[in-house]
Amino acid sequence: MPKVPAFHIFPSAKAASTALADEISQLIRSREAEERPTVLGLATGNTPIQLYAELVRLHEEGLSFRNVVTFNLDEYIGISRENPESYWQFMHSHLFDRIDIVPENIHIPESTVLSKNLESYCSSYERQITEAGGIDLQVLGIGRNGHIGFNEPGASPEVATHATELNSVTIDDAAQAFGGATHVPRRAITMGVKTILTARRITLLAFGTGKAGIVERALTPGITAKVPATYLQSHHDTTFFLDQEAGAQLA
Ligand code: F6R
16 A cells, blocks of 8 residues: 655754654664664765764764664766765765774675676675565665656656666756766666665655655655656655745645
């Protein structure tokens, strides 16, 4: 039965990020008490920066990531890890270099897989998620076009990790960071909607006026491939963490 995700509107992006960081730290601590690892699915982009800053702060106060395994949602194809815009760089500078996570427990899709190996690489990424026990908590952002990960408008809910073409809105949104739209990679590897929906809990962060319209659409009953975030309506435990601006069009 489709179920529109729950949402909370916080006074600020910082308050929303702190609330999600608290939820993640409680999850890590409770699973550690059971001597089980915590498997997190992670996003990049502007939106989760404050979340990662808060997790770093909690680490400085004693939260350990030794028992945490992470899987990133996506990565551009065709740029090196060293490229400042790679998601590998993003994750290491905002989070991984600043906490005690075991490097072998970090999984980020490889940006340099040869075309002929992409399919088997994506299957192996999917297999690693399964072997880790599946994702306990997935962090998502949302694109202005309703994408989650790089599952762009038109994406099927049946597809797991795969290589995909970026949508023109996504390319425009990345243009500034890459010094112009022509420099933005055209392809990426992304967890599929199918992968995302297998997470036991899904959390989506959205901040700012620019996200208000798409957040309202994602939370309006009705699942459509035109707005991939509406697939979250078929998940049993999804919560949107919003600031006032992103939640402004919700009743
Ligand atoms: C990033 C990702 C994307 C972003 C989305 C929002 O790993 O999967 O779906 O979450 O494009 O990006 P920002 O946060 O920059 O607005």
